[in-house]
Amino acid sequence: MSNQSGILVVAEPKDGKLANVTLESITQARALTAAAGGPVSVVVAAAEAAPFVAAAGLFGADRVYVVETPEAAVFRSNVFIDAAMAAIEAAEPAMVLCSGSPDGRDVAAGCAARLDAGLLVDLTGLEAKDGRFIATHPCFGGTVIVEKEATGGVAVATVRPNVFAREETPKDPEVISLEVEFGAGSLLAKVLDVVCENVGIVSLEEASTVVAGGRGMGSAENFKLVQELADVLGAAVGASRSIVDEGWVSHQYQVGQTGKTVSPQLYIACGISGAIQHAAGMQTSKCIVAINKDPEAAIFNFADYGMVGDAVALVPALTEEIRKRKSAS
Numbered sequence: 001m002s003n004q005s006g007i008l009v010v011a012e013p014k015d016g017k018l019a020n021v022t023l024e025s026i027t028q029a030r031a032l033t034a035a036a037g038g039p040v041s042v043v044v045a046a047a048e049a050a051p052f053v054a055a056a057g058l059f060g061a062d063r064v065y066v067v068e069t070p071e072a073a074v075f076r077s078n079v080f081i082d083a084a085m086a087a088i089e090a091a092e093p094a095m096v097l098c099s100g101s102p103d104g105r106d107v108a109a110g111c112a113a114r115l116d117a118g119l120l121v122d123l124t125g126l127e128a129k130d131g132r133f134i135a136t137h138p139c140f141g142g143t144v145i146v147e148k149e150a151t152g153g154v155a156v157a158t159v160r161p162n163v164f165a166r167e168e169t170p171k172d173p174e175v176i177s178l179e180v181e182f183g184a185g186s187l188l189a190k191v192l193d194v195v196c197e198n199v200g201i202v203s204l205e206e207a208s209t210v211v212a213g214g215r216g217m218g219s220a221e222n223f224k225l226v227q228e229l230a231d232v233l234g235a236a237v238g239a240s241r242s243i244v245d246e247g248w249v250s251h252q253y254q255v256g257q258t259g260k261t262v263s264p265q266l267y268i269a270c271g272i273s274g275a276i277q278h279a280a281g282m283q284t285s286k287c288i289v290a291i292n293k294d295p296e297a298a299i300f301n302f303a304d305y306g307m308v309g310d311a312v313a314l315v316p317a318l319t320e321e322i323r324k325r326k327s328a329s
């Protein structure tokens with residue numbers, strides 16, 4: 001590939017909309033291409049692309065490549081990789097941004113492998129310097145922050161949700177339809193059923209507030225107090241691995257190295273020690289509030305605000321106070 005310029009964002013459709021992380025990537029791509037040059041392109045693979053194309057335009061995409069096919073009605077890695085590859089060939093971008101979600105990671109890895117390109121994962125920062133893109137990401141459980149750049153050809157990256165702002169800048173993008181011949185191999189996997197366990201519940205990875213509980217809550221029954229605080233705040237619920245292992249909640253709630261990575265505006269940790277494996281999944285939260293009875297707990301080393309005391313008493317008191325203030329306003 002030659003003349004690579006600009007950034008291509010691989011759109012992630014989610015519940016009929018573009019995932020927040022896609023909108024955040026488009027916003028960041030716009031800021032970067034303003035400095036480094038080149039267009040912001042977006043590739044949308046969907047059964048009905050129109051709402052996604054409109055959303056990409058609303059957030060400032062210059063071009064939208066559309067792969068409209070019933071094969072893309074639900075996520076299948078190879079179908080979405082084929083679609084992304086067709087757009088990469090057409091757009092010749094210097095960088096490709098995918099979501100740092102399970103689906104986005106699949107697509108990014110598939111594209112990087114087919115392009116024989118560098119893969120930058122879990123970006124929490126991306127800057128343009130002298131026409132190059134420098135990526136930042138935490139590694140070794142968040143204890144080290146590294147700067148990286150892909151030195152050969154196009155760079156493929158995954159972006160951590162919630163780290164970049166989302167900003168509407170309406171544009172009327174050029175829309176380019178791509179015909180993609182899916183290989184037999186790409187269609188081998190058949191999706192028989194999609195089970196959404198969390199219908200109506202705020203998604204953990206995209207939530208702007210997360211209330212998480214750990215073993216310090218004492219029991220599965222007491223964990224409901226965490227859920228109640230989350231409800232009153234309109235927040236998502238998270239958990240430490242200890243209580244997932246205890247069977248209080250399922251693994252989909254787990255935050256950390258072997259769970260989900262979150263980066264909300266506010267993370268409230270209730271009865272969580274702050275072990276490095278938990279911190280790895282939440283340390284980039286903008287504001288961390290910790291409730292722990294042990295003033296020496298590791299979580300206080302990186303919390304912005306701390307409450308030392310019994311979480312089983314403090315969490316419902318907090319819920320009550322927030323409820324009162326909400327009904328007064």
Ligand SMILES: Cc1cc2nc3c(=O)[nH]c(=O)nc-3n(C[C@H](O)[C@H](O)[C@H](O)COP(=O)(O)OP(=O)(O)OC[C@H]3O[C@@H](n4cnc5c(N)ncnc54)[C@H](O)[C@@H]3O)c2cc1C
Nearest residue numbers: 214215216240241242256257258259271273277278293311
């Ligand atoms: C390979 C590997 C991967 C891992 N991945 C993850 C991961 O993804 N996510 C994760 O979370 N962990 C992970 N862990 C486990 C991690 O090391 C910790 O064991 C775990 O995070 C501890 O959970 P916890 O803080 O809820 O429990 P504990 O370590 O038992 O801590 C409980 C805390 O609650 C406090 N407390 C007790 N009672 C109260 C009370 N009444 N009020 C207020 N505070 C109270 C205590 O002071 C303590 O700080 C991993 C471990 C390994 C080895």
